[in-house]
Amino acid sequence: MRRHELTDREWELLAPLIPRAATGRPRVEDRQVINGMVYKIRTGISWRDLPERYRPWKTVYTRFRRYAIDGTFTRALQQIQARADAAGDIDWLVQIDSTIVRAHQHAADTGRKGGCTGDEPDDHALGRSRGGLTTKVHLACDGQGRPLAFLLSPGQRHDSVSARSLLERIRVPRLGLGRPRCRPDHVIADKAYSSRGFRAYLRRRGIAHTIPEKQDQQRHRHNRGRHGGRPPRFDRETYRRRNTVERCFNQLKGFRGLATRYDKTATSYEAAVTLASFLLWARSV
Template structure:
């Protein structure tokens, strides 16, 4: 096993999750192809610069795009999460947060049919700010710092606007009939999620939460006196566990193709994040 390649333990799990071709000519060995894809995501070069030991770069890119577009990586991640849940290996103390990744100049230029350049950038989760093009990853992780679900937007999108979408991405399927689990035991978030709408949403769903109140909200409540209501509950000791989401981002950004976005399309960047998340769960 070379540096940045799959270990035997990782391949043993992944080999049972990959789709099998029933007909057609034999395709290049899946382990070699996956090793090439993982090597590319870890090191961050262009597809054309992937070493020849992994075969043609066109084969790697075609297989990666096919699995990205048909949902293969997503189904693999859902399967592993379901297996972990059956074994009681998911900590449902969930933390939410976001991180911004700089988009390389090669990430610009993808267009959606009939869309203006500005609309295409929004479609592919690119936002322009003073620093240039950026993408924001809105993510929820379990208590051990493993991704449960994420949403991509442009870097200029506010965290609180994507809160419900992030929670909607948490779907851990269970064996047999029944709906997947979507509700955390407890949720942790920083002051960016301290809004009345979010707190009401969590109360309606029966999700206990620890979110600190912003200074301006505290001042506004005091100014209103008794009509301002009671301050929301805050468990300082439990809130200390929120750092797991920061460690989760740190682990994801060990992949250089995630720390800096080179992919033009949302689908490819989502697939890179999904594959990195899958390896973290394994």
């Protein structure tokens, strides 16, 4: 095993979920191709610059796009999460936050004939902010700092706008009978998520939460007197665990292909984040 390649344990978890062609010419070994994908995401190099040991770069890229579109990496991530949940290994004290990823100039050239197809958004999850073209990654992780769900948006979009959609993406299947688990026990978030609408949404779903109140919201409540209502409950000891999501972002951005976005399409970048999330889970189960 070379640097930036799958370990035997990681390949053992991923191999059963890789689609296999029943007919056709003999194809390049699956592990060799997946290693090429991991190497590319780890180092952030161009597809054309992949070492020859991973065979033709077009083969690696074509399979990566195929797996990105058909959801192969998403199913692999859900499967390893389901195993952890069956073993009682998921801490459902969920933390949510977001991070900004700068888009490289190679990712900015998204003009394609025929427009967007499939689930690709029209804006390719690219937005313009002070730093130029950026993408925002919204993340929900468990109490051990492992990704449960994530969502891409343009970089200028506010965190609270995507909060509900992010939580609704949490979907951990059961290995046996039963519906997938979609509801955390507790949610921790920073002041960016402090809004009456989001707190009401969490209460409707029966999810406890620890979110600090903004100062202007505190002043507005005090100015209204008894009509302002009670202050939201806030546990400082629980809030101290919010650094877990920051450590999760730190691990994801250890993949140089994620710390800077080089992919033109949101579908490809989302698949890269999913594959990296799978590898983080594979280390801990």
